[in-house]
Amino acid sequence: MARFLLLSAAILIAGCASAPQSSAPARAPLEPIAWPDDSRAVELQVLNRVSWGANSSSAADIARLGTGRWLDSQLRPARAPLPAEMQARIDAMTISQRPIADIAADLERQRRAFQSAPPEERKAERQAFQQELTRLGREAQARMLLRALYSPNQLEEHMTWFWMNHFSVFQFKGPLRGLLADYEERAIRPQALGRFRDLLGATARHPAMLIYLDNARNSAGRINENYARELMELHTLGVEGGYTQRDVEALAHILTGWSVDLTSGQLARFYPRRHDFTAKVFLGRTIQGRGAAELDEALDMLARHPATAHFVSRKLATFFVADEPPAALVERMAQTFALSDGDIGQVLRTMFVSPEFRASLGGKFKDPLHYALSALRLVLDERPLPDAQPVIGALARMGEPLYARATPDGYPLTRTDWASPGQLATRFEIARGIAYRVPVRVWDEPLGPLSAATRETLAQASSPQEWNLLLLSSPEFMNR
């Protein structure tokens, strides 16, 4: 509580608490990062932590710029296309070529058609509909993998996944496979290094979220509190953020009327006739019933709540620093969050320049996604990935398929969640699948100094492929 009071004071100084509106002050420029040491070993460690894995091209980038300037460039990414072949593959996808309004309207027409089709045709039409959804979902997954593997803006890709996981949706619910690509592209990615409030507003108005957490069905007299609860528990305040069941109910009433019409062109819509226009008492404040504007008032309160600053900062530090991040670091990040009105770039900057971040390098256990992507980046470097589908399958086998966390909490981020006996055994199988496709020994420098046991074991490898299997299975490659 003392912590929250302190942060509240910080917000008052910044002059935001008393003016709840979404027109935020202009974002302050980021100060350049002063980085003390530029040894090659530290550069590779920073790459392993702030990217999807060090490879020779990213190592050349960071060596050219120096660690501080490389981090600066990651925080303010310039538009950069992928290598031509990869960019061409993305450009050729339906999700790149057709506006989401058209995709969604077609899907909705297709759905209505099979539902009203005569029984003997219904099954075939339904299957065609499902196949189209699956195809669109696979495009979104392939696009994510290509960007993660080849984009020079690695922090942007990292943070896009982080927020997709924070505002997680489950692709196999309803028509979500068809909406995923747009959710990532419009609601998450443009804000991934921007303002938290913008992420909150964009996700709350996206049909993917409204459908996933049932708000599309939430209307006056027919209350559904699913989204209201998770919006506070998982997206903003955290379960210990001080809200009550009454606040959940109040927020559910504020959210009435926000629904989806996939044929309308704008997809997410506010339906005044489904809204509860009575006044609500939310987190101790009375919100006057006046329609769509109530949502922004509530989201402003949530985005600027001290518990949110702390909850989001801790999650970022868990992802980037340590499973149990140092409290003092989280506190400083939360202060930056409050003072910058939730500027994520500023919060990350506070983290990057901290001694805690530097001291933690090399100490985070890779979750399956980091594991697979870092192995592929190391092995492929700039050579094209032949086919994304086996990678999509490997992630599912390791328990972390893209966009497929069934529950709204997103995937966990700590070692205990991913280092069970069964998962390790599966991980070595995935290592084998990658290692045996490469006829030469892969570059081992990004792993840092190898232990005596690892060196001795590698020396016994009977082929370059087996050497690769052992290297990708080594304790050194499990960490980032």
Added chain:
Amino acid sequence: MNRRAFLLSLPLLYAGRLLAAPSAPARFLLVFLRGGYDAANVLVPTSSAFYYETRPNIAVPKDAAIALDSDWGLHPALAESLHPLYQRGEAAFIPFAGTEDTSRSHFETQDSIELGQPLGARSYASGFMNRLAAELGALGAISFTNQLPVTFRGQAQVANVALNMVAKPGVDARQSEMIARMYRGTALGAPVAEGFAARDTVMRDLGDEMVAASRNAVTARAFEVQAKRIARLMRGDYRLGFVDVGGWDTHVGEGGASGQLATRLEELGRGLGALASEMGDAWRHTVVLVISEFGRTFRENGNRGTDHGHGTVYWALGGALRGARVAGEQVRVARETLFQDRDYPVLNEYRALLGGLFARLYGLQGEALGRIFPAAAPKDLALV
């Protein structure tokens, strides 16, 4: 060592019916229904007018429910699977069960139940199933899940395997040994070795035919396939198990005697029935406990579904169960008895209930039980 040997010999005295011979030690499987299943539509309070008033669209009609006694009926989706077990005395239901945690958050409540600590004290150092494994000493403990669940995390070594994705390994024995050698003496040394050992045991116990069948498992029968494999492994090398089943968070369009929940139940019931028969003789020494993080709102919501509630219904199954009854403390189902005018109350707290079961099953008591469930007095429902 002596203490453990002593404890393991005690079950003969406490549960003689269950443990006829030392060569047939008790097996325990915890089934966690993640998402908070709607207990009031599974063990239906058929004598409660209030139930039918408040669930105009989703109640299970009295004539559709299978009458268990004058107050309770069973969801018809379980007619072919659980009801026969119940009639044979191999199933019991415990209503008004659950935790004192009232956060109504899936994640918060699942974690707190899996940890098994007194409310307010929360340490992720170990879950109660791991502490049970530690008390029971060297017996095979395994989670049939991709991740090791919170309840099985801790000091005791526990294997895990995702049974829907079993495949013949590509990493051969020599390579496995080389990989294990790189980890020896590190923090991951034990799980890496356990991972290879469990992989080999699973391949042996399931056999080639079962593994080959996994490739085209039909989705609707996915749990049945999984449950048969669980039985194979639990009648073999493993005696303490965990599995979770998702898909119970029915906020919208839940259905009544048929519909969304009924489909899930049918699949779950069929799997549990298959598990019981696949266990063979070992079923007589097995207890399966089915739990969930909370029940749901007693009244249906605006979308013909239900929201997060409080008290739930646990199911106990087993070849030597003293079943065919609705067990534990109960109260008349009416508006006045609801918790916060909204949900089932919790009258049978899970730590007390599980402690009582473990006392029966393994002869654990006093300090040993206190290490599994600190500061909880066991409540004996004489389930075995």
